[in-house]
Amino acid sequence: MSTVINIMILDNTFDERVYRVLRKLKLTVANIESVGGNKCLENNLWLGAFNYLDLDKFKEELKYCLEEITKIDKEDIQVFVKGQNETRWKEVDLCSSHIQEGAMTGRFIVKK
Numbered sequence: 001m002s003t004v005i006n007i008m009i010l011d012n013t014f015d016e017r018v019y020r021v022l023r024k025l026k027l028t029v030a031n032i033e034s035v036g037g038n039k040c041l042e043n044n045l046w047l048g049a050f051n052y053l054d055l056d057k058f059k060e061e062l063k064y065c066l067e068e069i070t071k072i073d074k075e076d077i078q079v080f081v082k083g084q085n086e087t088r089w090k091e092v093d094l095c096s097s098h099i100q101e102g103a104m105t106g107r108f109i110v111k112k
Helices: 016-024 055-067
Strands: 004-011 044-051 077-083 090-092
Touching: 004 016, 016 055, 055 077
Parallel strands: none
Antiparallel strands: 004 044, 004 077, 077 090
16 A cells, blocks of 8 residues: 655746756656646746655755755745645645644654
């Protein structure tokens, strides 16, 4: 049985260094010009689905990588997560050590 965590990251930096970090973390960027509507997205949209993801470690790795990049404001990057049986996305605050109130429960954070 799998335990999937979905990740969605909105990146308003359009910085090549952030692009490399998110690719290193195995995320895929959506084609911002091929979305519904008659305009393109105004930020990069990154997506990933991971089995048995340790969300705390993922968040720490992301924070660490972004801190290595100078002049990047973490406020320009929003992270959302959704567990396998969850119906709503929850925001992960990169500037604090917790997930937004009502977010993922421990049953979705499997440490192996």
